[in-house]
Amino acid sequence: MNETNLRILLRARPEGAATAEHFQAVEEAPPSPRPGEALLRHRFLSLDPYMRGRMSGAKSYAAPVAVGDVMEGQSVAQVAEDPTGRFKPGDWVLGGKGWQRFSAQPVSGLVKLDPDAAPVTTALGVLGMPGTTAWVGVTEIAVPKPGETFVVSAASGAVGSVAGQIAKRMGARVVGVAGGFEKCRFVRDELGFDECVDHRAADFPDLLAAACPRGIDVYFENVGGAVQKAVWPLLNQFGRVAFCGMVAEYQNAEPAPGPNLAQVVRKSLRLRGFIVSQHPAAFTEWRSTGGRWLREGALRYREDVVKGLDRAPEAFLGMLRGENFGKRIVEIT
Structure with a gap:
């Protein structure tokens, strides 16, 4: 194989906000598959907020990326070579790893994709980890009841857009929070939320209160x-908060001050954080349910595709600043 393997490495750990200087691009020979592995040619790379946490050395629920190692990330790939014979060259699979053109992965961990059933990129977004996160967060953690007010932040994003649609199907009144007129228009007109409030507005707290005249029963936290x-x-009394992410705070050098927790007692609030990887059965369940809704036209999504693996660092940093509109994906050209 004459092609090289472009890899984006973690050059140094950020202290505060990450910048392009924390990444390094290198060209190497593609890896050779070991017994039980297939060589994958990555086509589409998922960019997700959790990756900022992997750049830090702080103790977390998953091990950090080591300085000098390839950045962590999931890819949709095509099989370039499979000595095991399980896959044919050209087969589409979910399971490529890292910000790189090629990787060698165990065939046991690859999921074959049918490009005729759904666009392959949906395996990274609406039908993949973000969609599954929304499914778990709404149906297992938040569990909105018919008529309750359900608020979701980052409502035009990969997780929030799906979470709001699921809550709507469960009978809730859904209010999204997004940044800017176009994102709010998309959330209302395309996704079908009841309201959407622009968090960039100077009077955002008042606008949110006006959009939730009966208060908030469930909050899906992404920001x-x-x-x-x-x-x-x-x-409201007995309100629930599902803590999925805190993307507005991932670049902070020090933790932001939290809310007054006395309300947890006064209002009998229920707060629960969750990690989607702790719910492995949900991935298959959501692919089946979400895939059916997608084919029926009942599930809407938007992708924000950036072309070129060399642009992954700037695309990732822009996503942390809220510059993406929908699920951010890198097309590895």
Whole structure:
């Protein structure tokens, strides 16, 4: 094989905000598959907020990326070579690993994709980890009841957009929070949310209160920061908060001050964080349910595709700043 393997490495751990200087691009020979492995040619790379945590050396639920190692990430790939014979060259699979053109992966961990059933990129977004995260967060953690007010932050993003649609199907009144007029228009008109509030507005707390005249029964947290601060006083008695992510705070050098937790007692609130990898059965369940809704036209999604693996660092940093519109994916050209 004459092609080289472009790899994006973690050059150094950020202290505070990550920048392009924390990444390094190198060209190497593609790996050779070991027994039980297939050589994969990555086609589409998923960029997700959790990757910022992997750049840190702080103790977390998963091991950090080592300095000098390839950045962590999941890819949709095509099989370039499979000595095991399980896959044919050209087969589409989910299971490529790392910010790189090629990887050698155990065939036991690869999921074959049918490009005729759904666009292969959906395995990274609406039908993949983000969609499954929304499914778990809404149906197992938050569990909105018909008529309740359900608020979700980052509502135009990969997780929030699906979470709101699931809550709507469960009978809730769904209010999204997004950044900017176009994102809010998409959330209302395309996704079918009842309301969407622009968190960039100067009077955002007042606008959110007006959009939730009966208060907030369930909050699906993706952002933290100022959005969480505006939501907190609006939570109703016996309100629930599903903590999925805090993307507005991932670049902070020091933890942001939290809300007044006395309300947890006064309002009998239920707060629960969750990690989707702790719910392995949900991935198959969501692929089946979400795939059916997608074929029926009942599940909407949007992808934000950036071309070129060399642009992955800037695309990732832009996503942390909220510059993406939908699920951010890198097309590895």
